[in-house]
Amino acid sequence: MAEAAQIRFDDGAAYEGYMGRWSQLAGDIFLDWLAPAGGQRWIEVGCGNGAFTERLVERCAPSLLQGIDPSENQLRFARTRPATRQVQFQLADAMALPFADDEFDMAVMALVIFFVPEPARGVAEMVRVVRPGGTVAAYAWDILGGGFPFAAVQDEMRALGIVPLQPPRSDASRIDALHALWTDSGLTGVQTREIVVERTFDDFDSFWRITQTGPNMVARLATMTASDRQLISDRLRARLPSDAMGRITYSARANAVKGRVPV
Numbered sequence: 001m002a003e004a005a006q007i008r009f010d011d012g013a014a015y016e017g018y019m020g021r022w023s024q025l026a027g028d029i030f031l032d033w034l035a036p037a038g039g040q041r042w043i044e045v046g047c048g049n050g051a052f053t054e055r056l057v058e059r060c061a062p063s064l065l066q067g068i069d070p071s072e073n074q075l076r077f078a079r080t081r082p083a084t085r086q087v088q089f090q091l092a093d094a095m096a097l098p099f100a101d102d103e104f105d106m107a108v109m110a111l112v113i114f115f116v117p118e119p120a121r122g123v124a125e126m127v128r129v130v131r132p133g134g135t136v137a138a139y140a141w142d143i144l145g146g147g148f149p150f151a152a153v154q155d156e157m158r159a160l161g162i163v164p165l166q167p168p169r170s171d172a173s174r175i176d177a178l179h180a181l182w183t184d185s186g187l188t189g190v191q192t193r194e195i196v197v198e199r200t201f202d203d204f205d206s207f208w209r210i211t212q213t214g215p216n217m218v219a220r221l222a223t224m225t226a227s228d229r230q231l232i233s234d235r236l237r238a239r240l241p242s243d244a245m246g247r248i249t250y251s252a253r254a255n256a257v258k259g260r261v262p263v
Helices: 012-034 051-060 072-078 119-129 151-159 175-184 204-211 215-221 226-239
Strands: 041-045 064-069 088-091 104-110 130-141 188-201 248-260
Touching (some): 012 051, 012 104, 012 204, 041 119, 051 064, 051 104, 130 175, 175 248
Parallel strands (some): 041 064
């Protein structure tokens, strides 16, 4: 648990290549599933560098959008996106949202719930700030089920006896755990679903280069010998098939949940 807590996304630009595109791919399917009306008041809890925030603005035409995150560096990057100029970003804790009760119509967490030290408190805070009849929703990589975008890399690390860093509450990403968190918070009409996405890299070298920019990967790869890093690269190259043009297509799986605040 202590090691997992060391994972911090503080570099917005690095996050963009490593996880931002994955977040948007999953986020598009997530928003299709939510099918929200336009002109609503939104809060995004754990907005990071604004990858999903950008999708919210472009697709949902919110009348208000608040993005909160514990990393000022991530927020700084989020503010540079042309699509997010009207978004109100601020530094805040998911377990103590700085907003009044019933202030929003929609509350979402994108790839965040497993980083919240007490997930139930985070969900309770979203419920508190959303009006009766409003929606609280989230999606998260199925970490324990092998759905993380770079799970293959972590598998190869384990084969060498190296334990990958994981989010502190990976258990919260299970689909049954999400359903229980939402139900236990008093939300009604709770529904869950799996989201499967694919991302194509120009070649293996592009995949491997991007893999090494994630803070959870950097921390572990830095402790390895050059020969072990090369061994992982070689094993991955053999494991991940490429097409006739050398491109690597890789899939990931997330779990999503939504529910309504009781009227």
